[in-house]
Amino acid sequence: MTPSSAPPQAGQSEFDRGTAVTAVPAAPGRYAAQLHGGWRIGGGINGGLLLALAGRALSAELRPHRDPFSITAHYLSASLPGPAEIRTEVLKRGRTLSTATAAVVQTDQAGSERERLRALATYGELDALDGEVRTTAEPPRLPAPEQCISSTHAPAEFRARADLLERLDLRLDPSCVGWALGRPSGRGVIQGWLRLADGHEPDPLMLLFAVDALPPTTFDRGLPGWTPTLELTVHVRARPAKGWLRVRHETKNHAGGLLEEDAVIWDESGRLVAQSRQLAKTPTP
């Protein structure tokens, strides 16, 4: 079940650069960032990447509580490539946990500030948790990565609107890619192996991105188009081991033009490392 590890690390990763933040001098709690077009999907920057960006600012602000235990973002407007500022507010600094908010703000062409997302999160130190695990959860059953379908084989018109696929080594379970050939399974499941294309190993902040990096489950239901995320919540349950991540997305309830998308991520050591749920809009034909 456990394939070999990813290539060794080679300095700072594309993901680290794509979510880099710099403290703004003389402005406590504020961080500057650049949103890169290479993380676009559909009309804007990927929501998981933005969550990881806000998450990195919070990690800096809440030191030594550097790991997101639970983080929620509500998406307010589409983010565009260019400068952004992350404004944090610390609500509580506790002994083992700290809680804060973060707003990602961009300035539009007319000079008006536009809030892109608001996040609310509780941070701690994953390595300080005790090692006990009692779980009845089971990892997604996947064919080996070499038997899965690489996203490099995605249809050209899909890749053209999904720059972020270039950043990923994504191998989808063949049972979940029928939609690419006009034969969706109808189950509402998308699952596969994921790692960063540049070989950088996963870490807790990368998991915030990984829960939103696969094609939407609506494709597997035969619904083309994009599913804008209204809200995304991620629980990071353990620091991920090196190597491939097993990611499964599932939607059960489409109702009234909205759907939930649940994701789980397991690492190569066979540990459940993240759980997430988002509320999104059903694509309009």
Added chain:
Amino acid sequence: MTPSSAPPQAGQSEFDRGTAVTAVPAAPGRYAAQLHGGWRIGGGINGGLLLALAGRALSAELRPHRDPFSITAHYLSASLPGPAEIRTEVLKRGRTLSTATAAVVQTDQAGSERERLRALATYGELDALDGEVRTTAEPPRLPAPEQCISSTHAPAEFRARADLLERLDLRLDPSCVGWALGRPSGRGVIQGWLRLADGHEPDPLMLLFAVDALPPTTFDRGLPGWTPTLELTVHVRARPAKGWLRVRHETKNHAGGLLEEDAVIWDESGRLVAQSRQLAKTPTP
């Protein structure tokens, strides 16, 4: 499967009074409230009741978007009976959706303000959603309410620390109550029928309370003690029909002293009306 409806409504319910808010004059976005001891569980006021309180202030502030589509709260300190203020901040007023934050604040005996929780939510109008439902979710399978175990039969020492049980008509599935007799099933599941003891019918804000009103799943794992909620997120997916609510709580992953608790609520019409997840601390023996 569908039992008869609850008794007819009789004016304002205990739940409505317990979550009532009043706009503070000349203080835009601020609401005053009284936290009642009758909603205590363990050492403080029940977390779901507090979420519903913040939710009611947001419902007033975001009119005509009065229904919580997605709401998250992070709990910062234990709430006590007495006065509280809910401070809202609107982040976006859209055509069909609005997003805002709410802080529940109390003043301690020394005169210092203590934030109890911070919420972040997106509201809309459930009745304005289109009626399409495509779901693969299945309602919890429960014996009829009269074959379930009423919470009025809970152990006395449990009831003594759970005033809120007096507010509920809760009938637990007999397969989930072995813990009360020292024989927990070990599955991590608690499910049953729920309605308000005073016969008031469910509404969207009541669902915010209902997702956190059952005994914790840790009891069914044989872990006594309270499980403090760090974070709770609720998606309200439809306005509930009159009558009983079917509520199922399940925990799969205990790890590092933390656990997720997922809840689903189905109404008497057989519709999935709410999904929630919380991150909580494992009880310390």
